[in-house]
Amino acid sequence: MLLRHSHTSPYVRKVVALLHETGLVDRVDIESVDGWSEPERLTDENPLSMVPTLVLDDGSSLYDSPVICEYLDGLHRGPRMIPEAGARRWQVLREQALADGVLDCAILVMMEQVKRPEALRWDWWLGIKQRAILRALDQLEREAPAWRDRVDLGVIAIASALGYLDLRGGVGAWREGRPALAAWFEAFAARPSMRASAPPA
Template structure:
């Protein structure tokens, strides 16, 4: 299978980390959807990465969908519970982390527009979403090693990716201050080879 990904996309990084943790072989096709020569719209009409192209030619896109597909391959370790409310809870944690990413990407892109065109209201709204979500995650992980269950799961991975993305794009968020449990979770995950090998390039 081939993964179309840009090296800076946190959503694509989620899939690269899942593939690495599960030791699943794949070809990484680096493609930035923002560049005119991009081939991403040929496989994903939304023009977004990540997109996973199977050997059969079937394509899956949107990182939660790709993550769900990877679980069907039954490669170890399982990063989602097999079903029931436990699986819903992990997907909820993933959605919360993806929501932080959506807000961070939006605030970052807004801040890159010419100053006169920037909406400070919109940027503040995104920062409010990020702060509330981080506070909720801190509450959920306090006194525990992992957010859901007793082992590292998809929710933990996605949260750590979102925290790394805040360090990269919105360092002024200063998310560690007052959030020791989230800081500890991040430290535990950021040192894993799958994270170290996928650190986004600066710039």
């Protein structure tokens, strides 16, 4: 298998951390590609020109990150990263959706703040996306005390999202007023899987 990859993509980070946590990392080759420049080798595999894209041994490809994670989780014999059934499954999938939603908003914020010419910035839109991130972080702060030693796709996705806020900013000092989330992230980010998938400093 081949993973189309970017060192700064938090969605890719989620997949790479899962590969490490499940012991699958040696079964996947990794190749970096810039989705924004729409290279043909990526658009042939994924018309959306996005990473992560996973190319399977039969030449077919899978995207986006939740689909790739679900596929990979079926390939190993260790503890499931996505519980197969029951309330825990829906909790993990809901957490992944919330974390990915934070990322979708954070990328839009980065686009407004960094990429769009200042004269064209749309503060109304920026405000909506920033407030969505802040509300999600407040919810995670309320939930974090219950996470304890969990290792699954829900918490991997949350940690990847928080790491991206550290990398790109967008909502200022997110740890302020959120001590439980900050303490949990400090411990979780020290896991070998999170260190191995961290963006370059």
